[in-house]
Amino acid sequence: MIDQLLTTPLTELTGVRHPVVQTGMGWVAGPSLVSGTARAGGLGILASATMTLQELERAIIEVKERTGAPFGVNLRADAADAPDRCTLLIEHDVAVASFALAPKPELIARLKEHGIVVIPSVGAAKHAVKVASWGADAVMIQGGEGGGHTGPVPTTLLLPTILDAVDIPVIAAGGFFDGRGLAAALAYGAAGVGMGTRFLLTADSRVPDAVKQRYLSAGLDDTVVTSKVDGMPHRMLRSDLVDDVERSSGLRRILPTARRTLEFKRTAGLSFRQLAVDGRAMRKAQGRTLTQLALAANTPMMLKAGLVDGDPTAGVLASGQVVGVIDDLPSCEELIDRVVTDAAATLQKAGKALD
Structure with a gap:
């Protein structure tokens, strides 16, 4: 384990040794991966969207119990129980709250009152300006x-x-x-980098070994972006299932979508009322159509089939394009x-070029 070599606003803000973030990947970023990252000096982020409130706690x-190092929890800002999840972070003195969407100003203020660093993810400059004006401590962007x-x-x-x-x-x-x-990111002016696929492919990740080998065998052109899974652009590994979904009509997807919606409801411990409330919140926050909302429940269960159950023929495998240049499974510390x-x-080396 190396000493701190790089000091950035991210390391100063969160108290981690290194400006490296393990992103909150659903079904992947569990206690093993997060604690492995935290012990190694990075910022590990628990993915809570696929957990019930009790599972998150x-x-x-x-x-x-595994580490005293700082870590974070990723939350869905539009979830009906987001305030309850924030209460858990406060009660357990979690260092960082990250959000997939912009949290409301009052939620940001509440977390900051208790010393929790708030880091929303944004996809455009105007969204970054908005959350910064609301008091966000930092933002994460994904290209x-x-x-x-x-x-x-x-x-x-x-x-x-x-x-x-x-x-x-x-x-x-x-x-x-x-x-x-x-x-390169630091040279641009960033405070650090977030990595998902690279951390998925570590020894500390609990993704089944056979699935990891599927990732390791992929090339740079073996991912595809599709909106057919849940109505929003989603990058994943190419597979026969994904190709079939891409070719299928909306009518053919109705029954599988309904089945997975009910399965996700049971897995997440949601009532029909909570499911409806979350749906309305997503529609308001993201402008999704009713069709897209119906498809949204596909994602958690299709990802679970691939990433947890180890059956890519029945599920999908989210992946960044970097999968094509990764060929090993180091521990989080080694990585x-x-x-x-x-x-x-x-x-x-770059600095010497200025001499």
Whole structure:
């Protein structure tokens, strides 16, 4: 385990040693991965959207039993029980609250009153300006190269527009996997990088080994962005199932969608009323159509089939394009040590060019 080599606004804000964030991937970012990241000096983020309130509390407790290092929890700002989840973070003294969507100003204020760092994810400069004005401590952006829900703008263009728009720290995600990427992000002016697929492919990740091998065998052109799974652009590994979904009509997807909606309701411990409330919130916050809302429940259960049950033929595997250049399964400590050491060396080398 290496000492701190790089000090940035992210390390100063959150108290982690290294400016590397393990993003909150549903079904993937559990206690093992998060505690492994935190012990190695990075910022591990628990993914709570696929957990019930009780499961989230158990996961937080488990991480705290494994390490005393700072870590965070990713929350759905539009979830009906978001205030209750924030209460858990406050009660258990969690260091960071990250959000997939912009949380309401009063939620940001409540968390900050208790010393919790608030880091929403944004996809455009105007959204970064908005959450910064509401008191967000930092923002994370993800370029189109990233896995899961993603946008069309690459990181190299999205990052500078966000940096020009706000004065708070910006964490860059989408396309990062090594020290050169971290060095490049810091040179742009970012405070650190977020990595998802790279952390999924570590020894500390609980994704089934056979599924990890499926990722490792993928090339740079083996991901696809589709809106057919849940109505929003989603980058994932190509597969026969994904190809079939891409070709299918809306009518053919009705029954599987309804089945997965009910399955997700049971898994998440939601009532029909909570499901309806969440749906209305998503429609208001994201402007989704009723059809897109119906498809939205597909994502958690299709991801679970692939990432937890280990059956890519029945599920999907979210993935960033970096999957095509990853060929090993290091521990979180080995990965972070390597990334930070290489980044420091790259920046030092670049600095010599100014002599």
